Amino acid sequence: MTTTADGIPEPSQLTGHAGEIATSVARAHGVETMFTLSGAHVFPMYDGAVRSQQDGGTPVRLVDVRHEQTAAFAAEATGKLTRVPGLAVLTAGPGVTNGVSALAQARFAGSPMVVVGGRAPNNRWGTGALQEIDHLPIVAPVTKHAATLMTADDVAAGFDRAFTEARSSHRGPTYVDVPMDEFFNAGTGPAPSVGSFRGAEPDSDAIARIAALLAAAERPVLVLGTDVWADHAEEAALRLVEEMRLPAITNGMGRGVVPGGHPLLVTKARGIALNGADLVVVVGTPLDFRLGYGVFGGKEGAEPAAVVHIADSPGQLSGHASLAASVSGDLTSVLDGLLEALARSAQPDRAAWLSRLQDTVAAASAKDAELLAAEADPVHPARIYGELVPRLADDAVVIGDGGDFVSFAGKFVEPRRPGCWLDPGPYGCLGAGLGAAVAARIARPSSQVVLLLGDGAAGFSLMDVDTLVRHGLPVVMVMGNNSAWGLEKGPMQMLYGYDVAADLAPRTAYDQVVSALGGAGETITDPRGIGPALDRAFAADAPYLVNVITDVDAAYPRSTFGI
Numbered sequence: 001m002t003t004t005a006d007g008i009p010e011p012s013q014l015t016g017h018a019g020e021i022a023t024s025v026a027r028a029h030g031v032e033t034m035f036t037l038s039g040a041h042v043f044p045m046y047d048g049a050v051r052s053q054q055d056g057g058t059p060v061r062l063v064d065v066r067h068e069q070t071a072a073f074a075a076e077a078t079g080k081l082t083r084v085p086g087l088a089v090l091t092a093g094p095g096v097t098n099g100v101s102a103l104a105q106a107r108f109a110g111s112p113m114v115v116v117g118g119r120a121p122n123n124r125w126g127t128g129a130l131q132e133i134d135h136l137p138i139v140a141p142v143t144k145h146a147a148t149l150m151t152a153d154d155v156a157a158g159f160d161r162a163f164t165e166a167r168s169s170h171r172g173p174t175y176v177d178v179p180m181d182e183f184f185n186a187g188t189g190p191a192p193s194v195g196s197f198r199g200a201e202p203d204s205d206a207i208a209r210i211a212a213l214l215a216a217a218e219r220p221v222l223v224l225g226t227d228v229w230a231d232h233a234e235e236a237a238l239r240l241v242e243e244m245r246l247p248a249i250t251n252g253m254g255r256g257v258v259p260g261g262h263p264l265l266v267t268k269a270r271g272i273a274l275n276g277a278d279l280v281v282v283v284g285t286p287l288d289f290r291l292g293y294g295v296f297g298g299k300e301g302a303e304p305a306a307v308v309h310i311a312d313s314p315g316q317l318s319g320h321a322s323l324a325a326s327v328s329g330d331l332t333s334v335l336d337g338l339l340e341a342l343a344r345s346a347q348p349d350r351a352a353w354l355s356r357l358q359d360t361v362a363a364a365s366a367k368d369a370e371l372l373a374a375e376a377d378p379v380h381p382a383r384i385y386g387e388l389v390p391r392l393a394d395d396a397v398v399i400g401d402g403g404d405f406v407s408f409a410g411k412f413v414e415p416r417r418p419g420c421w422l423d424p425g426p427y428g429c430l431g432a433g434l435g436a437a438v439a440a441r442i443a444r445p446s447s448q449v450v451l452l453l454g455d456g457a458a459g460f461s462l463m464d465v466d467t468l469v470r471h472g473l474p475v476v477m478v479m480g481n482n483s484a485w486g487l488e489k490g491p492m493q494m495l496y497g498y499d500v501a502a503d504l505a506p507r508t509a510y511d512q513v514v515s516a517l518g519g520a521g522e523t524i525t526d527p528r529g530i531g532p533a534l535d536r537a538f539a540a541d542a543p544y545l546v547n548v549i550t551d552v553d554a555a556y557p558r559s560t561f562g563i
Contacts, residue, residue, distance in 0.1 A: 039091020225285020
């Protein structure tokens with residue numbers, strides 16, 4: 001290491017072509033996999049990945065897919081699962097625009113990811129080169145940060161900023177592109193110094209106000225969302241729940257923070273909990289349509305619940321809800337600060353409230369048991385979960401990609417560990433599942449990986465079973481095939497008395513598509529055949545689709561349509 005004239009150490013330098021430098025920065029930030037679809041604009045990134053496997057350091061695995069959306073969704077899921085930014089490398093023009101939905105999903109869900117785009121060369125810019133387009137105005141609205149790095153010497157610092165922004169609170173997607181001629185050029189730049197990404201220290205007075213509200217509440221409920229996991233606060237959250245005996249509801253990647261079956265997990269009593277509470281404390285998730293826009297109770301003349309919002313950064317605090325208090329910052333510090341303050345104060349007797357919620361959970365579970373064992377013909381979707389849930393290991397990664405069928409999963413699948421549930425989040429984007437399955441199998445090589453597919457959602461990405469096969473990534477796929485867009489068919493009938501554009505071809509043999517691509521599968525029409533088919537799928541050590549023909553009239557009983 002050299003020093004300046006003042007004797008200050010200079011940072012070590014990265015040298016090589018821009019693709020090598022970019023890959024070195026990604027490695028420094030913990031990236032181990034590069035998801036892509038072959039494109040000449042980004043060949044230098046591929047060479048960087050190849051060289052990383054030859055230099056004795058941590059290699060970057062190159063995983064190529066069949067649609068850029070799958071590469072981008074795989075990067076988004078990697079960010080969720082590992083809490084290290086996922087990396088997608090997309091060629092210029094349509095390669096980048098094919099990744100925009102995943103960028104938007106990551107923005108809504110707070111998923112750390114970096115998308116690297118190709119770009120037409122500087123020396124041809126403005127002359128009509130292949131796929132010449134300025135990507136930044138397209139991606140800027142759905143990213144935290146977007147930049148074009150105009151020279152090879154800009155790459156080291158530019159990539160470091162992209163990864164740093166992606167993994168800093170509030171986490172999310174970033175984008176960089178490099179002109180093709182500069183990507184091949186040699187350059188130099190500072191090696192990144194990757195430090196802690198712990199959030200800001202929260203305001204102690206705000207924590208004290210929230211603790212006072214909690215200490216006075218007779219019927220409190222805690223809602224734990226995705227950012228509890230993303231901010232590494234899952235242990236602090238469980239400590240607060242258990243030591244203060246606070247009933248909790250989980251959503252998104254907050255599922256599993258309070259393990260399934262835990263006596264303080266009252267998600268199955270959600271309606272009574274949120275409508276009967278006198279205080280709702282929402283941690284790490286927005287007050288959006290999934291949470292009644294932050295209004296709880298207040299029916300039949302009753303007082304609505306006081307609402308507290310806790311977020312990892314100021315910009316995530318609700319601007320539309322009426323809040324009794326709020327605080328932002330490192331969520332472990334917030335939750336442990338609340339626990340410390342509450343431990344010093346007397347708490348009201350909440351035994352009756354907790355007992356009421358637990359009785360409701362027990363009643364709901366008993367009612368669920370009837371559906372989970374349903375012998376209906378055609379198959380009721382719940383029966384699939386009645387067979388699947390007992391076969392899931394504690395560390396199974398469950399991925400939802402669908403409408404009605406995955407809504408049933410949210411009702412019946414309660415993860416026993418955090419970081420084991422993936423769904424599209426509030427953006428509600430179909431087609432994310434195959435990318436997430438690719439990512440999950442790589443990130444969790446020893447865990448079961450189960451992809452729950454609606455037959456409609458499968459049409460967006462089923463071709464990427466080929467990616468699973470080529471890269472040796474066994475995944476169990478379970479399809480609820482009702483031959484319809486079930487999430488739209490019922491509401492349209494309710495509104496108009498008829499439906500159009502809501503039906504798919506009946507009983508399509510999607511398992512044969514999987515088999516044709518090198519995997520395996522079978523179609524099931526008898527509920528008694530579901531369990532044995534799942535056993536074969538888990539034993540197959542290959543991409544395997546259990547295609548269950550379900551009853552289109554067995555719709556999920558939803559209380560909101562997201563508006």
